[in-house]
Amino acid sequence: MSKLFGTDGVRGVANEKITVELATKLSQAAAEVLGHEDSANRRPKAVVARDPRISSEFINAAVSAGLASSGVDVFDAGVLPTPAAAFLVDDINADFGVMISASHNPAPDNGIKFLSRGGEKLTDAQEDRILEQLEHEPRRPIGAEVGRVRRFSDAEDRYALHLLKTMPNRLEGMKIVIDAAHGAGSGVAPEVFTQAGAEVVVIGADPDGLNINHNYGSTHMENLQAAVLEHGADLGVALDGDADRFLAVDHKGTIVDGDQIMAMMAVALKDQGALKDDTLVVTVMSNLGLKLAMQQHDINVVETKVGDRYVLEAMAANQASLGGEQSGHIIFSQWATTGDGILTGLQLAARMNATKKKLADLATVMTRLPQVLINVKDVDKAAVDSHSVVKQEVVAVESQLGETGRVLLRQSGTEPVVRVMVEAADKATAQQQAQYLADVVSENLPL
Structure with a gap:
């Protein structure tokens, strides 16, 4: 559960990872953390928007149900961009927002992204609180305390x-x-x-x-x-x-x-x-x-x-x-x-x-310098910043490139991969030096 949130909300294949059950529970937890904890004695309100992929429809329904069942008034903005959702949260002084989208991913994927007051990205602490809240029973208001779901009719305008x-x-x-x-x-x-x-x-x-x-x-x-x-x-x-x-x-x-x-x-x-x-x-x-x-x-x-x-x-x-x-x-x-x-x-x-x-x-x-990126797979990525030979060879290549070149070795966040990026004044040099360093990484950082 600790890895549920990625760098941009919760994302995965719709109906596989992003299920109705998850969407409802996440929304109920967010209602508590982003809504009731910050809204004092008034009823919280949230803006919900989505992209047009087919799964966004059922996820939107699940999110809205989770929020309303937890006593949050939902302003359903329909199909609008992520930055529109962020703007609207601030514009109507909503407590938070939800954007249902997987951005540039293909249609089978989808995601749920929460926005805090002002349309801001969630902090790590807020994400952790939502994860904690998932372990508790959601708020279950009755009667007039149940949230309303209404169409945000002038959202696009x-x-x-x-x-x-x-x-x-x-x-x-x-x-x-x-x-x-x-x-x-x-x-x-x-x-x-x-x-x-x-x-x-x-x-x-x-x-x-x-x-x-x-x-x-x-x-x-x-x-x-x-x-x-x-x-x-x-x-x-x-x-x-x-x-x-x-x-x-x-x-x-x-x-x-x-x-x-x-x-x-x-x-x-x-x-x-x-x-x-x-x-x-x-x-x-x-x-x-x-x-x-x-x-x-x-x-x-x-x-x-x-x-x-x-x-x-x-x-x-x-x-x-x-x-x-x-x-x-x-x-x-x-x-x-x-x-x-x-x-x-x-x-x-x-x-x-x-x-x-x-x-x-x-x-x-600006003049774009040629940039070559090579992914070196199945290596001990954690050692890339400390291995003496790798560090020595990076310094040597940087010295050769001078002020018109650059080297960057970066660990993948999810795989045993080191990304080797080299920029140089010409493409041939960038390719040659990137391949050289990729070979150095592969030889010196085996799993």
């Missing part, structure tokens, strides 16, 4: 208005292709970009419950690249299943990743005087080219472990206004408590329109 209010300028004159991954952003994303003034072409926005993330979205960019070229668009917007990530495609059909987007937006925010303490928060997996570019613009870079929760923690500690991951999970703390793909796409499009520059030109703010 509230979120859309919030997004539009963040924009520094409108998008008239731009043609934008949106790929919603047949996911939670399928309805609201095209609506918001259209309201912002853009001419919008939509693909990957016909969810049928089974096609979420299938050949569309930020994990499958080919259709978006082709559509941008076909329609002569200025920008392609790729979301994932719960629309908390965003990757871009420029007018040439070239993919622009999260590091490049962060580099452009960091410079934009600094120009506007809105980049708090001229600081950007990234993970250790961000490309060295991003850090070199930020040095040229006198922007400080704070590095964290891989995972959006660590980015959020570092952003809070540094009071940073911008942070994120190479995958496109980008956080603007002024407007959001989590990554928001639609928000990020709007901000990037606004920057393009304000400067009258093409995305390909703006993206030259």
Whole structure:
């Protein structure tokens, strides 16, 4: 049970791990910890939203039943992105929220993610309390004390208005292709970009419950690249299943990743005087080219472990206004408590329109250094940071690469695997040195 919560809630195959029974019990436990323990003498309320995968319907019903049976009023927002759920928790002053989604995972998977007051990610202590509460009998109110389940009828409108209010300028004159991954952003994303003034072409926005993330979205960019070229668009917007990530495609059909987007937006925010303490928060997996570019613009870079929760923690500690991951999970703390793909796409499009520059030109703010990642399997991953030979060879390779290269050895969180990542000025060098270190790890850290 201690491993029930992962880095982003509870996730697994629907009806196998994510069952009706688990969803109900988790919701009852969360009702106690996130609702009744913090709500004094008033009835707690919670926002519940979901992505359009077929299993989200029965999980949504189980979650709502668990909450209402525990004396929590449920505001059912329907199909909306994860960042919408987070915003709505704060917007209506709810005690907590629940997002039912497996993000970029395939349709058979699903997940339950809880959000605390203000739409914040749960702390480890809150997750531990929910796990503890699972061992106790749930609260069972009767009569008027039972929670109500009601449709949150203006949820999408509230979120859309919030997004539009963040924009520094409108998008008239731009043609934008949106790929919603047949996911939670399928309805609201095209609506918001259209309201912002853009001419919008939509693909990957016909969810049928089974096609979420299938050949569309930020994990499958080919259709978006082709559509941008076909329609002569200025920008392609790729979301994932719960629309908390965003990757871009420029007018040439070239993919622009999260590091490049962060580099452009960091410079934009600094120009506007809105980049708090001229600081950007990234993970250790961000490309060295991003850090070199930020040095040229006198922007400080704070590095964290891989995972959006660590980015959020570092952003809070540094009071940073911008942070994120190479995958496109980008956080603007002024407007959001989590990554928001639609928000990020709007901000990037606004920057393009304000400067009258093409995305390909703006993206030259950084040069992506070739990056090679090799997974070394069946090794003693715990020894990777302490083995003398491995450490010695890493130092030797780093010395050869100099300031235009980097080495990162990282343990897998779930498997006996060490991930060897090398960046260098050219791909051949990166490949050669990554393979060399992978061989060193394999030879010196056998199980």
